[in-house]
Amino acid sequence: MSQPQVIYLKDYQVPAFLIDQTDLRFELEATKTLVKARLTMRKNPESHSQQRALFLDGDKSLVLHRVAINDQVLSDKDYSRTDDGLTIHDVPDSFVLETVTEINPQENTALEGLYRSDGFYCTQCEAEGFRRITFYLDRPDVMSVFTTTIEADKTTCPVLLSNGNAIDSGDSEGGRHWVTWEDPFRKPAYLFALVAGDLSHVEDSYTTMSGRKVVLQIFADKKDLNKLDHAMTSLKNSMRWDEEVYGREYDLDIFMIVAVDFFNMGAMENKGLNIFNTSCVLASPQTTTDLGFQRVEGVVAHEYFHNWSGNRVTCRDWFQLSLKEGFTVFRDSEFSADFNSRTVKRIEDVSVLRTAQFAEDAGPMAHPIRPSSFIEISNFYTMTIYEKGAEVVRMIHTLLGPDLFRKGSDLYFDRHDGQAVTTDDFVAAMSDASGRDFTQFKRWYEQAGTPELTVSDEYDPAAGVYTLIIQQSCPATPGQNEKLPFHLPVAVGLIDDQGADLPLTNGQTTQVLELTEAEQRFEFTGIHGDKPVPSLLRGFSAPVKLRYPYSRDELVFLMQHDSDGFNRWEASQKLGVDVLQSLTAAYQQGEPLAFDARLSEAYRSVLLDETLDPAMVAKILTLPSEAYLSELVDEIDVDAIHAARTFARQHIANALEAEFIAAYERCSSSEPYSPDADSIAKRALRNLSLAYLVETEKPQHLSLARTQFDNADNMTDSQAALGLLVHSNDEVAASEVLAIFYERWSEESLVVNQWLSVQASDPKLGTLNKVLALMDHPAFTMRNPNKVRALISAFAMQNPVNFHQLDGSGYAFLADRIIELNALNPQIASRLVTPLTRWKRYSEQRQALMKNELQRIMDSGSLSTDVYEVVSKSLV
Ligand code: TRP
Numbered sequence: 074m075s076q077p078q079v080i081y082l083k084d085y086q087v088p089a090f091l092i093d094q095t096d097l098r099f100e101l102e103a104t105k106t107l108v109k110a111r112l113t114m115r116k117n118p119e120s121h122s123q124q125r126a127l128f129l130d131g132d133k134s135l136v137l138h139r140v141a142i143n144d145q146v147l148s149d150k151d152y153s154r155t156d157d158g159l160t161i162h163d164v165p166d167s168f169v170l171e172t173v174t175e176i177n178p179q180e181n182t183a184l185e186g187l188y189r190s191d192g193f194y195c196t197q198c199e200a201e202g203f204r205r206i207t208f209y210l211d212r213p214d215v216m217s218v219f220t221t222t223i224e225a226d227k228t229t230c231p232v233l234l235s236n237g238n239a240i241d242s243g244d245s246e247g248g249r250h251w252v253t254w255e256d257p258f259r260k261p262a263y264l265f266a267l268v269a270g271d272l273s274h275v276e277d278s279y280t281t282m283s284g285r286k287v288v289l290q291i292f293a294d295k296k297d298l299n300k301l302d303h304a305m306t307s308l309k310n311s312m313r314w315d316e317e318v319y320g321r322e323y324d325l326d327i328f329m330i331v332a333v334d335f336f337n338m339g340a341m342e343n344k345g346l347n348i349f350n351t352s353c354v355l356a357s358p359q360t361t362t363d364l365g366f367q368r369v370e371g372v373v374a375h376e377y378f379h380n381w382s383g384n385r386v387t388c389r390d391w392f393q394l395s396l397k398e399g400f401t402v403f404r405d406s407e408f409s410a411d412f413n414s415r416t417v418k419r420i421e422d423v424s425v426l427r428t429a430q431f432a433e434d435a436g437p438m439a440h441p442i443r444p445s446s447f448i449e450i451s452n453f454y455t456m457t458i459y460e461k462g463a464e465v466v467r468m469i470h471t472l473l474g475p476d477l478f479r480k481g482s483d484l485y486f487d488r489h490d491g492q493a494v495t496t497d498d499f500v501a502a503m504s505d506a507s508g509r510d511f512t513q514f515k516r517w518y519e520q521a522g523t524p525e526l527t528v529s530d531e532y533d534p535a536a537g538v539y540t541l542i543i544q545q546s547c548p549a550t551p552g553q554n555e556k557l558p559f560h561l562p563v564a565v566g567l568i569d570d571q572g573a574d575l576p577l578t579n580g581q582t583t584q585v586l587e588l589t590e591a592e593q594r595f596e597f598t599g600i601h602g603d604k605p606v607p608s609l610l611r612g613f614s615a616p617v618k619l620r621y622p623y624s625r626d627e628l629v630f631l632m633q634h635d636s637d638g639f640n641r642w643e644a645s646q647k648l649g650v651d652v653l654q655s656l657t658a659a660y661q662q663g664e665p666l667a668f669d670a671r672l673s674e675a676y677r678s679v680l681l682d683e684t685l686d687p688a689m690v691a692k693i694l695t696l697p698s699e700a701y702l703s704e705l706v707d708e709i710d711v712d713a714i715h716a717a718r719t720f721a722r723q724h725i726a727n728a729l730e731a732e733f734i735a736a737y738e739r740c741s742s743s744e745p746y747s748p749d750a751d752s753i754a755k756r757a758l759r760n761l762s763l764a765y766l767v768e769t770e771k772p773q774h775l776s777l778a779r780t781q782f783d784n785a786d787n788m789t790d791s792q793a794a795l796g797l798l799v800h801s802n803d804e805v806a807a808s809e810v811l812a813i814f815y816e817r818w819s820e821e822s823l824v825v826n827q828w829l830s831v832q833a834s835d836p837k838l839g840t841l842n843k844v845l846a847l848m849d850h851p852a853f854t855m856r857n858p859n860k861v862r863a864l865i866s867a868f869a870m871q872n873p874v875n876f877h878q879l880d881g882s883g884y885a886f887l888a889d890r891i892i893e894l895n896a897l898n899p900q901i902a903s904r905l906v907t908p909l910t911r912w913k914r915y916s917e918q919r920q921a922l923m924k925n926e927l928q929r930i931m932d933s934g935s936l937s938t939d940v941y942e943v944v945s946k947s948l949v
């Protein structure tokens with residue numbers, strides 16, 4: 074096997090050729106599709122390259138039938154074909170290149186390029202899928218106007234879609250028909266899309282702020298037509314929000330979304346023709362949980378927002394991926410915050426960031442939000458690029474305030490409309506519009522790793538001066554041993570002994586401190602009385618780890634009094650972490666576990682406070698997750714963490730049983746299901762109460778769960794009860810509800826995925842055998858990424874106790890699946906490696922077992938670049 078090539082940002086060169094016009098014709102057949110491409114090309118005037126040869130990207134699976142330049146058919150000696158493309162030895166300054174290529178959608182299991190999803194034809198071209206469709210300059214800085222003609226069988230493919238507007242159609246011989254689409258906006262090939270099949274759709278319309286009417290269509294399998302209302306509402310809300318908050322209007326006369334079952338990621342922002350994983354677009358009360366409804370809303374918004382942040386202004390090269398993804402995640406999270414509880418949305422985003430992204434930053438794949446090299450770009454659609462990238466944009470927003478930020482985004486969109494640009498261009502627009510200097514801030518784009526802040530304070534009551542001393546550092550990451558200080562906003566408040574916010578130097582109760590040095594002092598004057606308690610990093614104003622020596626009593630105080638909702642929750646988390654870490658240590662030393670009643674008493678007062686948003690109560694009363702607790706320690710002891718957390722949950726359940734019963738009843742509703750914020754909040758607290766009650770292992774509470782399971786009129790309540798019963802020790806109840814649930818939902822693929830996940834994440838010992846058996850269940854197939862995620866990923870990532878069994882069986886199971894998937898779907902295979910990459914965080918015994926499996930994957934034969942990159946970097 075030849076060593077995969079490393080690609081460096083520093084090697085970037087403008088393209089030697091441009092493609093002004095791309096005319097495509099697809100003759101669709103399941104196993105033999107012909108792609109006829111007509112590319113109007115010329116030398117790039119900005120390129121200094123003198124080369125006469127033209128290299129076009131093209132996957133080795135492409136079968137080339139014909140090449141012609143300016144109507145002259147080329148012969149074998151005029152070009153050479155390699156595994157990664159086609160070189161035409163001598164081309165004129167401007168010319169028309171025609172190719173005829175054959176591809177096989179039916180055999181495409183990688184789900185990149187043109188493939189079949191349950192009988193539909195669809196495409197996925199980001200990042201480098203277009204080169205699996207035809208020979209092309211498959212790079213985002215080559216932008217072209219596209220026309221696409223699709224010809225297919227009329228009966229099996231009545232619907233033929235591509236980007237832009239349909240301009241012509243007709244019938245052809247043999248029961249076939251065709252449609253021609255034209256997309257007037259220049260775009261890179263990664264935004265190309267084609268869909269064909271027997272799809273049904275719903276339709277609505279939207280009038281933009283300038284009064285243009287846009288047709289909105291959402292396509293899906295006929296049986297799912299009743300699950301598209303929520304996506305349509307979310308789309309219209311997104312269109313309005315982007316006009317109001319960013320002044321951005323939609324630009325075509327039609328906007329289409331298509332739902333497909335086989336999809337590697339969540340969704341894709343193809344121009345005018347978004348393609349979605351069914352899991353991110355279908356929603357109905359009976360089949361979808363509240364979390365599912367919120368995910369649909371967020372992903373619809375995310376893909377829609379890409380029309381400006383990604384499509385109208387796109388990326389120069391794939392090192393700039395966070396330019397569109399970080400910014401768009403920031404935009405969709407603000408949208409969701411405006412439509413739901415802002416604080417709860419922030420808590421959810423920060424929870425994900427601090428577990429998954431911080432872990433990535435601490436592992437062998439750590440990279441800055443603008444990486445400087447990669448082997449396989451698909452491996453860089455990461456938590457760091459997306460979520461940390463969004464945090465970096467959020468910090469710019471915090472430093473500038475909303476008005477200057479808007480001036481900056483206006484300048485960015487106006488200055489770069491129609492261009493392929495860099496993260497430097499984005500920051501320059503923010504800087505030019507605001508007059509602020511972002512030179513040091515740009516280190517966030519260059520340095521990987523999670524910065525750590527250590528905060529201490531001094532108080533001089535006589536002088537009325539309170540001082541915060543903040544030190545920052547950042548651990549070494551692969552290839553980066555020394556880090557320079559970051560520029561970051563630390564939002565703080567000071568709270569007096571009555572729990573009131575003190576007015577600060579800026580006259581407000583929250584002040585944004587700008588940290589730029591390795592160590593810095595910030596003085597607050599006019600502070601009198603007892604030493605205030607600092608509320609630090611309000612709203613999680615920077616993606617860092619923060620240490621301040623709070624006492625448990627101070628944390629209880631902050632839980633009750635902090636005016637910043639996020640920090641009230643944060644105080645509860647810090648208290649929870651402190652208590653759980655003591656319990657973990659006791660467990661490891663074989664000492665009896667003693668519970669600090671301050672935690673359950675603090676929970677009690679939160680639970681009894683009926684003025685609080687039930688969603689916030691549910692968040693505050695949720696102990697830090699096992700994943701977060703793992704992220705905080707050097708050596709992860711999965712069994713001790715699990716035992717400590719289970720012990721704490723049981724203790725809290727017994728201490729607050731009466732209050733949980735009351736909360737359960739208080740939050741019950743006889744209203745029909747609605748996915749609005751208030752109802753979602755009540756269900757969250759009700760199901761949290763039920764979970765604690767079941768933790769007592771009292772039969773009446775298990776029966777309550779069973780009653781809820783039997784009577785639920787919505788998937789949120791049904792699934793919550795299912796999970797509790799399946800994970801309980803009542804094996805009879807568990808197998809009964811599993812059977813009932815499957816029987817009821819066997820025709821709903823997405824619901825069956827929940828059924829698989831609930832079983833795969835069962836912490837009781839012996840789950841691996843059940844997972845192995847489920848792999849043979851008719852509902853499971855390795856070819857559908859959603860099934861793989863529901864069963865295999867759920868086991869490896871949401872079931873630490875079973876995955877990390879000391880006999881190594883969990884690791885071996887995962888390695889076998891990775892080897893199997895490497896041949897079928899490299900992107901999905903590579904993502905499955907993640908839990909094994911973290912081997913350095915475990916005991917020596919586990920380290921050896923995990924490394925052994927990584928080596929076994931490495932030695933298993935011809936690896937995809939995707940799996941090769943992650944495994945080889947993890948073995949260093
Ligand atoms: N750009 C997509 C998004 O909105 C990401 C994406 C969808 C993707 N499908 C993909 C990335 C396949 C790589 C491969 O975030």
Ligand code: ZN
Pocket residue numbers: 375379397398401
């Ligand atoms: Zn995106």
